[in-house]
Amino acid sequence: xxxxxxxxxxxxxxxxxxxxxxxxxxxxxxxxxxxxxxxxxxxxxxxxxxxxxxxxxxxxxxxxxxxxxxxxxxxxxxxxxxxxxxxxxxxxxxxxxxxxxxxxxxxxxxxxxxxxxxxxxxxxxxxxx
Numbered sequence: 001x002x003x004x005x006x007x008x009x010x011x012x013x014x015x016x017x018x019x020x021x022x023x024x025x026x027x028x029x030x031x032x033x034x035x036x037x038x039x040x041x042x043x044x045x046x047x048x049x050x051x052x053x054x055x056x057x058x059x060x061x062x063x064x065x066x067x068x069x070x071x072x073x074x075x076x077x078x079x080x081x082x083x084x085x086x087x088x089x090x091x092x093x094x095x096x097x098x099x100x101x102x103x104x105x106x107x108x109x110x111x112x113x114x115x116x117x118x119x120x121x122x123x124x125x126x127x128x129x
Contacts, residue, residue, distance in 0.1 A: 013030050024100075035063060035064060037062045037091060044079060049075045055069055072104050073102075075103050076100050079099070
């Protein structure tokens with residue numbers, strides 16, 4: 001399982017890459033692997049404002065429909081429109097294809113997320129269940 005060191009991770013299997021005030025949000029390798037073949041991604045609306053852990057969209061696979069949450073609060077400033085016509089890109093490389101970008105309203109939200117080592121341990125616990 002691929003867990004890049006430089007990212008933050010949520011218990012709901014989303015990743016966050018921070019660049020200044022911007023938070024790039026996507027799903028983890030663990031998530032895409034367990035979802036199976038992704039067939040649809042509902043993207044959030046531009047300029048929509050969300051609190052940390054709000055549902056911002058939906059990811060549909062051949063196995064399930066899963067909510068997509070934002071691990072940090074902020075305003076949506078960009079969505080990955082490429083996923084509308086090619087949702088399978090998340091299966092091909094979930095870290096190269098973000099779902100959206102937020103302008104973070106509170107960087108302290110990152111304190112509630114896991115770094116790579118903690119997330120790897122969390123995933124091992126999830127697998128053991």
